[in-house]
Amino acid sequence: MKLFKCILIVIVLLSTQAMAQTAGAPLAPKDSAVDMSLAELEAAAQHLKDAGIATKRMLEGGIFSVNVRHIEGAETALQHGRISEVWVIREGSGIVATGGELVDKEAGSGSGEFRGSAIRGGHERLIQAGDVVFVPPGVPHGIKQTDSLVYLNIRFELRDED
Numbered sequence: 489m490k491l492f493k494c495i496l497i498v499i500v501l502l503s504t505q506a507m508a509q510t511a512g513a514p515l516a517p518k519d520s521a522v523d524m525s526l527a528e529l530e531a532a533a534q535h536l537k538d539a540g541i542a543t544k545r546m547l548e549g550g551i552f553s554v555n556v557r558h559i560e561g562a563e564t565a566l567q568h569g570r571i572s573e574v575w576v577i578r579e580g581s582g583i584v585a586t587g588g589e590l591v592d593k594e595a596g597s598g599s600g601e602f603r604g605s606a607i608r609g610g611h612e613r614l615i616q617a618g619d620v621v622f623v624p625p626g627v628p629h630g631i632k633q634t635d636s637l638v639y640l641n642i643r644f645e646l647r648d649e650d
Contacts, residue, residue, distance in 0.1 A: 569600015582634025
């Protein structure tokens with residue numbers, strides 16, 4: 489029973505930290521544009537580095553979001569069911585893997601979401617500052633290795649066909 493309580497506490501703490509990384513972002517207006525200055529983006533990236541967290545949501549739009557991400561080492565391989573991502577690499581470099589199949593595939597946080605320990609049979613390549621990566625729904629993806637990588641992560645949820 490103690491082990492179960494410990495596991496439950498760890499899960500709650502980890503999920504709280506993940507939610508804190510994306511909570512509190514300004515909502516996207518529906519009647520005006522939003523500007524994000526280079527200084528704001530750089531400050532967000534520095535905050536991530538200093539705090540040792542991976543994501544800061546800069547704008548929340550319901551079916552889309554704009555995030556600044558900082559990755560060191562590697563990240564969990566993911567596969568989204570309804571989400572497309574556009575990565576604009578701002579700083580650093582790393583090895584990204586896309587395609588193939590997830591190793592040790594297990595259900596993620598939502599419908600059609602999966603995570604794995606790695607990607608088997610995918611396409612690995614170097615990405616660096618100035619590159620743009622597009623990941624459509626259903627394609628496994630993840631940063632396999634980096635010393636430090638900062639990028640904008642712009643996520644869009646698929647809309648239903650008209």
